[in-house]
Amino acid sequence: MYEFSYHKASSLEDARSTLATAEDGKLLAGGMTLLPTMKQRLAAPTVLVDLTGIDMAGIEGKGDNIVVGAMTTHAAVASSSLVQQTIPALAALAEGIGDPQVRNRGTIGGSVANADPAADYPAALVGLGATVVTSKRSLSAEEFFTGMFETALAEDEIITAVSFPVPEAAAYQKFPNPASRYAIVGVFVAKTANGIRVAVTGAGGSVFRNAEMEQALASNFSPDAVKNIAVDSSGLNEDIHASAEYRAHLVGVMASRAVAAM
């Protein structure tokens, strides 16, 4: 790894100001994505600002929302009895990320900020209509995810929490890459106070909703309602794991499995 200097932030303001004044500063959360990226020399920040000293880990119920602090690990979300009782689909999603060691270190803030097209959490955020809370503002999940590895975050903006409205029911189904467990395609279906939402990760450059499936489920909430809805493969991801056409097909299969699981 290239040389860099490490700074353990003592407060949100300390993290923000260190980041703002550093020549090329980067926040460090669980490091499960950032450190391998630095070893591969795909990133070479001069300053790493570690967020682990700031109290941003924890899960609490606030009104009709479950608020998950940015530094909460995947393992903590998976084993939280509050999440298991209120949004079991979210606990199951967290339990399905990577492997136990990745779940022990990786955080929701890091996953969301990274906006990997194959990451699981983006499907839950968009599927549930969650709000991303940052050091500057609150924004909806759909405003937040702007593209492949791209978000609406400013250079010195820090995610502090994600707030999930509790749905009537929800389920997530993914077709995992057998080696990494990242989603080749993952579909999150939720019955929310604002209607039915279907969010797809893994298939495109960034998480997206499928309006046709949402409408079909609104009039007939059954696996068959979505199974045969054709998804246009143009613009979908294509790599050694799966072709765009295969991913398009999987969207319908995963959506119908999610509905069946609800």
Next chain:
Amino acid sequence: MSVSVVMTVNGEVVAKHVEDRTLLVEFLREHLRLTGTHVGCDTSQCGACVVHANGKSLKSCTALAVQMDGAEITTIEGLANGDVLHPMQEAFRQNHGLQCGFCTPGMVMSAVDLVNENPDPSETEIREWLEGNICRCTGYHNIVKSISAGAKAMREGDPT
């Protein structure tokens, strides 16, 4: 830049100067000469480098030594009680749970974390837990058998 870190490693307090970029696994292997912890992939895929930090397993190739300042680390060298192997190590020995042995330290450390959390794991739970540990030799079958036997021995409170 160089920083000083203090950790408890296998029950002993160690204080050292490290570079900011020193990985936990480099600290263990090169600064402390605890070479039982292996590096397979160096990109957080294989699990050969798994150790415990404050009782939880992590991939030591994907953590900085400075992040572990103040932590309690246990490596494979810290499991046995003198000449008496830890029940999980003994189970790997009895059940032919290794061939070349390269993956074994990570497998054993990961398995002990599993059993601490889930004292009686099913075969499916063991296989799912091993998602982050890759073995190129055994085909996993005897590793799963070893972990079942090791879990049983740990439940029965083998005094080691």
